[in-house]
Amino acid sequence: MSQPSATLTTRLSPNQNLTFEELEALFSENGPTPPDEPLGKLTLRTSDGQYNFLAYLLADDNDVSVKIESYAGADRSEFLESTECGRRCLIAAAQKTLERLKAETELYSFSKLTARKWLKKERVNPTALNEAAINAIVHNDYDLGVPLIEVFADKIIVSSAGGLVEGMIFRDFLKSYRSRPRNPHLMKVFRDLNLAEGKGVGLSRIRRIYDLSIYSIEDNSVAAIFPLEKPVIISGDEEVKDVKTTLDYIKEDPNVTVAQLAERTGKSETTLLREIADYQVAGLLGMKSSRKRIRWLVKDPR
Numbered sequence: 001m002s003q004p005s006a007t008l009t010t011r012l013s014p015n016q017n018l019t020f021e022e023l024e025a026l027f028s029e030n031g032p033t034p035p036d037e038p039l040g041k042l043t044l045r046t047s048d049g050q051y052n053f054l055a056y057l058l059a060d061d062n063d064v065s066v067k068i069e070s071y072a073g074a075d076r077s078e079f080l081e082s083t084e085c086g087r088r089c090l091i092a093a094a095q096k097t098l099e100r101l102k103a104e105t106e107l108y109s110f111s112k113l114t115a116r117k118w119l120k121k122e123r124v125n126p127t128a129l130n131e132a133a134i135n136a137i138v139h140n141d142y143d144l145g146v147p148l149i150e151v152f153a154d155k156i157i158v159s160s161a162g163g164l165v166e167g168m169i170f171r172d173f174l175k176s177y178r179s180r181p182r183n184p185h186l187m188k189v190f191r192d193l194n195l196a197e198g199k200g201v202g203l204s205r206i207r208r209i210y211d212l213s214i215y216s217i218e219d220n221s222v223a224a225i226f227p228l229e230k231p232v233i234i235s236g237d238e239e240v241k242d243v244k245t246t247l248d249y250i251k252e253d254p255n256v257t258v259a260q261l262a263e264r265t266g267k268s269e270t271t272l273l274r275e276i277a278d279y280q281v282a283g284l285l286g287m288k289s290s291r292k293r294i295r296w297l298v299k300d301p302r
Contacts, residue, residue, distance in 0.1 A: 042058070063087060098134075125209045138182075
């Protein structure tokens, strides 16, 4: 359980020269009919009139981000890239995070064409993943750290800093209707902009699809671990369109490097590494390596 700390509304902003153009635009586009002063009811100042940390999170410029880190395998031994969605209004950063996750879930779908068959069905449910990401951003303890999303070959982990809020036990967490938001004022902004709903709604949506055992709760963190389903080769005589796949390029040149594949396919190396991982999980591709080179082994799925 997290120790009590200053709330977002009582903790001072490290910067008192804040602007909110992005937030005002978001309210104008997505929020309810704005009052004459659309930010007037957001509790952005402390009792003595200074900007608080909630204002800092929602300002146009800050040092807070949501991190998305990608790895080639099932652990952190082979790092691929890190993306920061932030250093701007946290609402806009959350939207950028969801866009990035959409790209990741598209990569992790079963809709990719293989040498002979189609890989079908999503490997992770995007609705549940988005709910977990928003929960992590809204309920994060910004005294301890920032939300983190890690993408592995076999799972996606969505983590927030801070354990269960003070006074909440694991049984309450499982009974999501008794949710206690860590940052209620931040939650209200997300609700007003249609990025979050009432207490426990997000968790209820996740539990309709996944067992809540996907959550790992520690003293200073809460993580949702979404397993990625293994690709399944669909049997049958489905017509395959005349599309040259990454596997075709590898078959033509078994010694091709990922950098060379990127040049030939026009895809990024990160995307290619994901596709290669999918082919390997599906049993379509093997690899032999030596000090000087890698040789790919394309396999017959039948």
